Amino acid sequence: MMEPLTIALSKGRILPQTVALFRRAGLEVPEDLDESRKLILPSADGRLQFILAKPVDVPTYVEYGAADLGVVGKDVLLEARRNLYELLDLGIGRCRMCLCGLPDLVWRTHRVASKYPHIAADYFRDQGKQVEVVYLNGSVELAPLVGLADAIVDLVETGRTLKENGLVIHEVIAPITTRMVANRMSFRLKGEAIDRVTQALQRVVGGGDSC
Numbered sequence: 647m648m649e650p651l652t653i654a655l656s657k658g659r660i661l662p663q664t665v666a667l668f669r670r671a672g673l674e675v676p677e678d679l680d681e682s683r684k685l686i687l688p689s690a691d692g693r694l695q696f697i698l699a700k701p702v703d704v705p706t707y708v709e710y711g712a713a714d715l716g717v718v719g720k721d722v723l724l725e726a727r728r729n730l731y732e733l734l735d736l737g738i739g740r741c742r743m744c745l746c747g748l749p750d751l752v753w754r755t756h757r758v759a760s761k762y763p764h765i766a767a768d769y770f771r772d773q774g775k776q777v778e779v780v781y782l783n784g785s786v787e788l789a790p791l792v793g794l795a796d797a798i799v800d801l802v803e804t805g806r807t808l809k810e811n812g813l814v815i816h817e818v819i820a821p822i823t824t825r826m827v828a829n830r831m832s833f834r835l836k837g838e839a840i841d842r843v844t845q846a847l848q849r850v851v852g853g854g855d856s857c
């Protein structure tokens with residue numbers, strides 16, 4: 647029996663859609679994957695092994711080869727800057743990375759709050775604008791409301807969080823979707839098994855493209 651292909655899935659928001667997509671692609675996903683507290687779950691046919699990680703940690707598992715493949719948001723990939731192959735756009739977890747703030751954005755503190763400090767810093771460097779990026783781990787929309795920052799760089803999906811807090815989008819920095827990534831060595835050594843998974847998923851991703 648061949649060694650199984652290890653796939654790191656992001657726990658949380660995108661997990662149910664990821665599981666649905668894998669099943670639609672005819673890939674065997676353990677019955678209890680999204681309810682169980684287990685972190686390593688083999689598929690019944692023994693060809694795949696799923697590991698469940700925090701989204702932000704998925705690129706780390708894949709770069710070090712602890713997982714051959716990973717399913718993770720483009721936001722996390724842009725921020726993590728790991729050395730991985732991006733194989734497929736899965737077309738789920740669709741949102742936008744945006745610069746947001748109060749409707750009349752005034753630069754007072756010259757600070758921008760974000761859970762994505764690299765993405766924010768890259769954006770302002772490209773704009774030639776000097777700002778201090780302040781890292782926050784969530785509820786980032788709070789920062790401009792209480793004077794911690796003038797603006798934020800954060801994900802916007804429906805726009806509801808912005809609206810309920812009196813904030814608006816000033817610029818869309820990047821469209822975001824969930825991607826499948828591969829470890830560089832695995833891609834060469836386990837090419838056949840990786841191709842099987844990639845092609846199965848490619849057939850069912852709505853509007854997603856091969857990268």
Ligand SMILES: Nc1ncnc2c1ncn2[C@@H]1O[C@H](COP(=O)(O)OP(=O)(O)OP(=O)(O)O)[C@@H](O)[C@H]1O
Nearest residue numbers: 657658659660701702719720721739740741801803
């Ligand atoms: N409205 C949204 N807000 C945040 N992420 C979204 C949204 N819509 C899609 N996504 C995608 O879902 C991924 C996972 O989001 P999720 O909230 O589960 O993880 P997280 O930000 O690491 O959460 P936490 O820090 O609370 O564990 C994001 O990286 C992003 O690619």
Ligand SMILES: O=P(O)(O)OC[C@H]1O[C@H](OP(=O)(O)OP(=O)(O)O)[C@H](O)[C@@H]1O
Nearest residue numbers: 784785786800801802803804805806807
């Ligand atoms: O446009 P919307 O549909 O309102 O979605 C966007 C919000 O969702 C995410 O936060 P999340 O719910 O992950 O909580 P967090 O602020 O603790 O990260 C994101 O950081 C925004 O705050």
